[in-house]
Amino acid sequence: MGAVKLSGAEILLKSIEAEEVDTIFGYPGGMALPIYDALYDSGIRHILGRHEQGVAHAADGYARATGKPGVCLATSGPGATNLVTGIANAFMDSVPMVAITGQVTRSSLGRDSFQEADITGITMPIVKHSYLVKNPDELAQIVKEAFYIATTGRPGPVLIDVPSDISLSRIEYRQPGEISLPGYKPAPDVEPKQIEEAAGAIACSKRPLIYAGGGVVISGAHNELLKLAEMLAAPVTCTLMGLGGFPGTHPLFLGMLGMHGTKFANFAVCECDLLIAVGARFDNRVTGKLETFAPKAKVIHIDIDPAEIGKNIRVDIPIVGDVKKVLGQLLAVLKPNLEDAWRQKIQAWKKEYPLKYCDSGNIKPQYVIQEIYNLTEGNARITTEVGQHQMWTAQYYTFNKPRSFITSGGLGTMGFGLPAAIGVQVGCPDEVVFDIAGDGSIQMNIQELCTAVNYELPINVAILNNGYLGLVRQWQEMFYNRRYSHSELINPDFVKLAEAYGAVGIRVTKKEEVVPALKRAIKSKKPVMIDFIVDREDNVLPIVPPGESLDKMLG
Amino acid sequence: MKHTLAVEVENTPGVLARVAGLFSRRGFNIDSLAVGRTDNPAVSRMTIVVEGDDRYLEQLNKQLHKLVDVIKISDITRDAYVDRELVLIKVSADAARRAEIMQLVDIFRARIVDVGPKTLTIEVTGNDGKITAFEESLRPFGIKELVRTGKIAMLRGFKAGSKNINNKEEEES
Structure with missing residues (x-):
């Protein structure tokens, strides 16, 4: 009894701080004013952007660089809609983000009030989950859930829309309870049978190729990936999102694959007999023409999101789970398989088709x-x-x-x-x-x-x-x-x-x-x-023309 | 082929929009969708009928699972289940033809729920086959209005069984 009464805005910030957030990116406005008022006395560092899109991208960059969730804050209506591109961007690249928007009061909702936009409706296809807070008592629990959902499993943006009267209301603060989301299973257990099957396929492979995506970076599996590659002497190609997940200076590294990939990476995709996809999603910029992608290969697909398995291409051995965990289990059962002929072929391609540009007198x-x-x-x-x-x-x-x-x-x-x-x-x-x-x-x-x-x-x-x-x-x-x-x-x-x-x-x-x-x-x-x-009419080469097979590179 | 999905969802505002939005943006077509709460007021149950091959259904299933509000999805198409749909039909019925219509109502175990000066309103439940047959029988009289709930379905109380049992139950009802 005698619990302290706090405003909704204070509870919001207290709950954010409880998630170990010390910095947020934001832009104030009418319906977010109660939150900004509470921020005035708060220990949270607030970075004021100059446009809400910038604010969302800054939170995104912060999250990608640190691995911590990025938090952005904007007002209702145009403030919220300006976040939309930033939220979509975070969604497509699986970035943990919590976006908080002010909203008109509960009694004004649905009346086309000044600066009202149905931001939960607008963002529905580009968020991992979203909340419109209808009751101040739920606020602490919602914030806890939002951070949990944003940061676990395949990360993504979660939106919390807070009507201003909720921010202003004063209620007794209660600690949020345990998270109970019966429909949310972020980290499925890896099936040992799948690990065995993958190990079997790897043992039989003469020409393995590792195709690593952003999942390696997100899951922190770079050391495991390096071990896997070295154990198998398997060449590694990365997607745009995967770059940095494997050392670029490593002799087994082939650079990026796909539309603007290296020739040797794309040749390796066309020639490999086993493609080990690690935290990647077979984007059309990577695969080119789907029908002729990795035509000689058996495909192992490791991904935390079961919906990525078989979405774009047929997979022989799916392994659903956190990339770091899966690679750890795989490494425990694998035996070295150093196939020299394949490595030599790759090295020959690397010599024959290096990335190159012609120097001119101008700045390249x-x-x-x-x-x-x-x-x-x-x-x-x-x-x-x-x-x-x-x-x-x-x-x-x-x-x-x-x-x-x-x-x-x-x-x-x-x-x-x-x-x-x-x-x-x-x-x-x-x-x-x-x-x-x-x-x-x-x-x-x-x-x-x-x-x-x-x-x-x-x-x-x-x-x-x-x-x-x-x-x-x-x-x-x-x-x-x-x-x-x-x-x-x-x-x-x-x-x-x-x-x-x-x-x-x-x-x-x-x-x-x-x-x-x-x-x-x-x-x-x-x-x-x-x-x-710089030189005015330089081109990005090589290029696989859109919709073509990877071996139809120009340049 | 047509698939019947039983989908348990959290009974939260916006859950129908999330599910329906997912279908439209991923290009899945809904044949019918019926939704209502279960014995647990916190949980709603959707019965969704969709048409597509196994790969299509697999992808749909996985995408639905990604929605935080979706608790459980069962594709019950190949299991023994009971399904029902309720239809209301308002049919032209002048005094001369009423007896004929009432006979049909009897045969199909339907019920007359409203009588107007020139129309009868009939309630009928059953599976798709029965309802279509009934609709066709009434068509010559002149259907003024027709509304269907969409199919709801439930697994049978025992595991072993076949679609034949479904049909048998249908005839008895």
Whole structure:
């Protein structure tokens, strides 16, 4: 008896703190004001973005870099709808996120009230789960459940929509009870029979190939993956999301596969007799034409989400479970199987078909990326926007560590990289963070440069400026008879723009200026935006034309 | 082939929207869907009839399982089960033809639930075959309005059995 009465908003924040959250990203507004009022006295660090989309991507970047859930907060109506792209982005790439939105009062719901949007309805297809809080007594329990659902099993975004009268109501705070979700089974037990079958198939294989995806990074299974590869001397190719899950410098590493994968990775897919898919989901950018994907291979598919098994391709040996756990069990029963002929064939392909670009007198975007790698000794955290620069980064920056590459894979969201870099820098204050950007993408959330200046976050933005929406232009060149419809950009002066925001702006027009500019940026400890004027009509090669087989690579 | 799914869900606001939304965005077609609460007020039961091959059903099943509010899914198509659907039919019935209609009602073990000056409203329950047959028999009289609940289904109390037993039960009811 005599329990303290708290406001709904206070209970919300107390419950968030109970989940060991110390930082949230947000943007205030009318229906979120009770929460912001409580935040004024709270120990939680709040990073104020400049647009709710930026706020959501920052929470996403924070989550990917640290492995902890990212939390974002916005008001009702337009605040909530501005989060939508960020939530969809987190959903597609399985990022643990809790999005909290203010909502109109319960009595105003459904009346088209000012700044009312049915955000639980709008986000239904892009959240792992969502709540509209109808009773203040439920709030603590809902927050506990939301974090549990967001972070367990296959992670994903969970939305909590909080009507403002719930935030204002004063009730006796009670500790949330045990979580009881009879319909939610996040970590299914691995079936030993499947492990045995997989081990049997591996023992028989002459040409195994490991195809590793984002699940390796999420589950923290990079050490197990390395052991598996070395035990079998099996080459490893990673998806965009998997980069960093296997050391890029390792002799068994083949780089990325799929549309802009290396030739040797794609040849290996076509020739392997056993494909071991680890935490990957056979996205169409990876498989190309489904009918001819890995035509000679038996497929082992390890994934925590049973719905991924057999969704796109036929699987011979499915193993449902957490990747780290499954690989651990598999390693316990496997015997080394070092097939030399296959390894030699792979090495020969690697020699014959290396990734390459022709040097011109101008700045090559690939060169800039390689120099970022060299100068940071591969220890930087890299985010990207979406487009050519993103693919070149995947190809030419050698990712050696998990969570070092933070990019929008599934949704392909332009404007992700800058706010994500802010989230990464907040989560990893002592590390060097680079957003490798294009001149198109960077303008989609450029207002967040102000956030970086505001919180003195020394992020570095490297714009590979070719004056085009580069990937659009490339497709128009290759597949639309060079009809460059609305892909050329008239850009602002990025140096002046950076300076206007209070950041450092550098323009680089000559190859010999690239390294000094990068050194200056890394040393400066301030937000820096470098405008690299690069070759205008460079293409991302190789490329598998959309809908083609992986062996039909051009370039 | 047609599959009958018995889906237990948490009786929470929005659960129907979540299930229906999943069907539409993943491109699954619903033949019929009936929903109501069970003996436990916290749990609702959906009976969903869908058409598709085994692979399609497997994917549907897995996607449904990903919804936090979905507790249990049983594809009871190949098990022994009892299914029923309730239909209300308003049929034109002037004085001259009433006797004829009432005879049909008798044969199909239907019930007249409302009598108007020019119409009869009839309630009939049964499986799809019976209902279709009844509908066809009434068609010549002129069906003014027809509404179906969608099928509800339940596994039988014993495991061994066949669809034949289903049909037998149907005839007796």
